[in-house]
Amino acid sequence: MKQIIYLVLIILFPFSLFAAAQSEEGVDVQSTIKLVNYVKKADRVNRKVVDHSKFSVLKQDFKRPQDVTLACLGCHTERHTEIMANNHWTWTRTEKLNGRGEVTLGKKNILNNFCIGTSSNRETCTRCHIGYGWKDETFDFNEKENIDCLVCHDLSGIYKKESGKAGYPYEGINLNVVAQSVGSPKRENCGICHYWGGGGNNVKHGDLDKAMNDCSREVDVHMGTDGEDMSCIECHITENHNITGKLYALSSENKNRVTCSQCHTDNPHQDDLINKHGLRIACQTCHIPVYAKANSTKMWWDWSSAGRLDEEGNPLHETDADGNHNYMSIKGTFVWDQNVKPEYYWFNGLADHQLITDTISEIPVQMNTLDGAYSDKGANCKTKGCSKIWPVKVHRGKQPYDVINNTLVQVKTYAKNKGEHAYWKDFNWDESIAAGMEYVGLPYSGEYGFVETEMYWPLNHQVSPASQSLTCIDCHTNSTDGRLASLTDFYMPGRDSNAWIDNIGLILIILSFIGVCIHGGLRIIMRKNCLHD
Amino acid sequence: MKIYIYQLFERFWHWMQVLLIFTLAITGLEIHGTFELFGYRTAVWTHDTASWSLIVLVVFAIFWHFTTGEWRQYKPSMKLLKEQIEYYITGIFKGAEHPTNKLVYNKFNPLQRFTYLGLKILVIPVMGITGLSYMYLNYPNQGFQLAGLDIVAYLHTAGAYILIVFVIAHVYLTTTGHKPLSAIIAMITGWEEVDEKGARAMLADELEVALKITKARLKTDSNKSELLDTALAETEEKLGVKKDEKFRNVVANSGAGYFRINCEGIYEEVNKAWASLYKFNSPEDVIGKHYSLSRSPEEFEELEITFNKVRKGETIPHGEVTRICQDGTVGHHTVTMTPVVQGKKVVGVEGFILDTTARLLAEKELLENKIRLEQILAERDGK
Structure with missing residues (x-):
């Protein structure tokens, strides 16, 4: 008997082994979370090493914002060279498109499916350029005084660039106060453009929202002011003005990215099986279960319905119950959504873009194709890069294109006055497209239509607390609203099965059960024949 | 049971x-x-x-x-x-x-x-x-x-x-x-x-396997197998056979089969016990026939070797063999062979066979009793 007890113990040994590993997980997440390269809020020392209000050069009477820049560069000499290499300044980078050659691409010349393109609309779009005066192609990118240091480094909160002023701030801002306040960028500095891109709060990203200036851990576990209160640059580590991190709305190559693992390591979980999932699934997939948590984001933008005016010929604004525009004469119809479940795609870090010179080959047009497939693993990693499943905001819409040349088009949307062929003033597509295409030096056939487009925004922000992250059955389910229901290029347990095997298996089980019942029933009925006692 | x-x-x-x-x-x-x-x-x-x-x-x-x-x-x-x-x-x-x-x-x-x-x-x-x-x-x-x-x-x-x-x-x-x-x-x-039949079959099977194992040991061991000797001694004792008596004398009341074969391999004499073990109606059906009829072709070779050894004067004791009966069924018995000497010349081979069935039945009964006893004891202890 003793031996049997020993045997039971030996055979159930894996249980004790696995259980020991399991029990560690029960411990409070906060206290056991594995972190590297990071100083917790409680341990941070906020030491002011320099007080800019004491510099006399910043007390001068600044006539122009450029004078501030020159004052900055007076001490921070050569910093302008770093800025001039930064794509916040150039609005382009030279990168290899996936499967194609190198292209110099950026906000300067790319098309999207929001406001379409900056080219013929510099004066208003460059409100988000870190410079002064980029109103047309005469702007001198080598002129260091045109750098706007303040938009990023102002900590006073009173510095603001004006709409339609090619990046110049509002008149009358006390530049001495602003200049003397400077320091490392806070989230408000980054947010002024990164929250508001596309003409409104949270329009583009969906995971970057003005609410994140002061939000709870539920909205963003990192930035939550009731938690670690991390600023943008704690993750987007910046040295010599090279800001890490980028988004595939504009980028194409897998480099200079910010990763979760830079602090959380590659094996952040106690549960090894979850760590293994990390080889094929981006952290973001489980840890960003929904985005646009505090405010809505734009999901659909249909330019084709733009141009409807009221009886007096004035543009209309219609808002939905949440106060979001759902129709604007100048832009068309919008659909907004809040607490959105992401869509999921395989992504290996390489993207392609629909250039204005590219002919349309599929509809909906993919503005920025994210490359990836389940099969990007193992040996394929070396050639293409390993694919992981990523959560993506997909922004869909309809935008004008050249029906004859079969290309997307640049549209002149902005002008100060009527009669300059700007759509937002004149509501004439033909003229606006012609003006836009002329600006970029490309042919326009004169015939336009509207084509459906999709733009992909991999999600990285608004990470939820661990307790709210996805669990197994969010994906491992055969329900049609399983998170990965549409990612069908691989077999996933709990979701997939072979109908033949399942049906035959079920039939066999039922048949054997029925068979057993009949056989047993017959034996009972015919028991009287039995020879045994 | x-x-x-x-x-x-x-x-x-x-x-x-x-x-x-x-x-x-x-x-x-x-x-x-x-x-x-x-x-x-x-x-x-x-x-x-x-x-x-x-x-x-x-x-x-x-x-x-x-x-x-x-x-x-x-x-x-x-x-x-x-x-x-x-x-x-x-x-x-x-x-x-x-x-x-x-x-x-x-x-x-x-x-x-x-x-x-x-x-x-x-x-x-x-x-x-x-x-x-x-x-x-x-x-x-x-x-x-x-x-x-x-x-x-x-x-x-x-x-x-x-x-x-x-x-x-x-x-x-x-x-x-x-x-x-x-x-x-x-x-x-x-x-x-x-049921009763199942138990009997099980015991017989158990004993058969035990004997097979013994036989296997005997084949690999040129010396006499002590195990088989003991088993045979027990059986002989049960059957009332004493080792020093002459074969012919004991055969009559032992139930063992007796046989004599001449140098040409022809059965000269078998007793009734022998005939019934091989499932022949009477000894007359066997006498005059060649001894190959008692074995399968494979086993016959083995018998021939033994036969030739005995003809040269050796006594081969207590081999455990498989016999082919007249109706084609198979049985197991032990065999002992000695030369028949007339003057100074070997004129044939004689021996006796002991059907192991006798032993099986005896041992089975013992075992059954033992099981019953254990059962009774277990039930008593259980209460």
Whole structure:
């Protein structure tokens, strides 16, 4: 008997082994979370090493914002060279498109499916350029005084660039106060453009929202002011003005990215099986279960319905119950959504873009194709890069294109006055497209239509607390609203099965059960024949 | 009547397997998405852990089967296969008797042999290999890995359905024993209730195997086997034979068969006991015939060698042999041969054969009594 007890113990040994590993997980997440390269809020020392209000050069009477820049560069000499290499300044980078050659691409010349393109609309779009005066192609990118240091480094909160002023701030801002306040960028500095891109709060990203200036851990576990209160640059580590991190709305190559693992390591979980999932699934997939948590984001933008005016010929604004525009004469119809479940795609870090010179080959047009497939693993990693499943905001819409040349088009949307062929003033597509295409030096056939487009925004922000992250059955389910229901290029347990095997298996089980019942029933009925006692 | 048929390890192995396979089936179906029960992570954890436990158990079982020689129980056999199938299809309803008996050295009927062997060499290994691939060859982005989970998952799922069907049939067929619960009780206590015939067959089988083992030892050992000597001495004693008496004198009241063969290999004399052991009607049917009629061609060679040795003057004692009876059936007996000498010349070979059936019956009775006694004692102790 003793031996049997020993045997039971030996055979159930894996249980004790696995259980020991399991029990560690029960411990409070906060206290056991594995972190590297990071100083917790409680341990941070906020030491002011320099007080800019004491510099006399910043007390001068600044006539122009450029004078501030020159004052900055007076001490921070050569910093302008770093800025001039930064794509916040150039609005382009030279990168290899996936499967194609190198292209110099950026906000300067790319098309999207929001406001379409900056080219013929510099004066208003460059409100988000870190410079002064980029109103047309005469702007001198080598002129260091045109750098706007303040938009990023102002900590006073009173510095603001004006709409339609090619990046110049509002008149009358006390530049001495602003200049003397400077320091490392806070989230408000980054947010002024990164929250508001596309003409409104949270329009583009969906995971970057003005609410994140002061939000709870539920909205963003990192930035939550009731938690670690991390600023943008704690993750987007910046040295010599090279800001890490980028988004595939504009980028194409897998480099200079910010990763979760830079602090959380590659094996952040106690549960090894979850760590293994990390080889094929981006952290973001489980840890960003929904985005646009505090405010809505734009999901659909249909330019084709733009141009409807009221009886007096004035543009209309219609808002939905949440106060979001759902129709604007100048832009068309919008659909907004809040607490959105992401869509999921395989992504290996390489993207392609629909250039204005590219002919349309599929509809909906993919503005920025994210490359990836389940099969990007193992040996394929070396050639293409390993694919992981990523959560993506997909922004869909309809935008004008050249029906004859079969290309997307640049549209002149902005002008100060009527009669300059700007759509937002004149509501004439033909003229606006012609003006836009002329600006970029490309042919326009004169015939336009509207084509459906999709733009992909991999999600990285608004990470939820661990307790709210996805669990197994969010994906491992055969329900049609399983998170990965549409990612069908691989077999996933709990979701997939072979109908033949399942049906035959079920039939066999039922048949054997029925068979057993009949056989047993017959034996009972015919028991009287039995020879045994 | 009860016989002890499942040893402690077997019973432990069986019920542990029941527990683990049941656990694997329930958690496996949850992982498959058939239902929600424990929660997915718990199901996966339990499934993985139980699979490792089962692997450990299977390793132990394989070791046990080989060290005890029990693996032979799974050697496939066509013998009585048809009868067994017919029994389940028709016989069982008519109250026919089982065509096969559950024996310690032959526990399984031919259907069981095939089924269990199939599980052991096909289903369980496939489940193990696909399961381990599933667990360990899916994620790594370096080294050998699966192109996808689909194939292993399909095989694993199919195997699971086969096992479920097996369990249904297996559990049901346990009720076809002597009494509906005897098979299950046997798997719990080790003691199975069988009918009289079954018990007899089992004992005979047990003894036959013991003798076979003895014979095998005798063949490899040129010296006399002490074991067989002891066995024979016992039998001879029971039969009232004394070693120093002449053969001819004892043959009459021993029940042993006597024979004499001349140098040409022709039977010159056999007694009635000999004739009846070989199932001839009378000695006259044998006398004048060649001695090859008593053996299968393979065994005849062996007999010829022995025969020639005896002709040269040797006495060959107590060989354990298999005889071919007149009706083609097979029997076992021990044989002792000595030369027949006239003057100084060997003119033939004489000897006697002792049917081991006599001994079997005697020992069986002893064993039966012993079992009954143990049963009575166990019942008394139980109360």
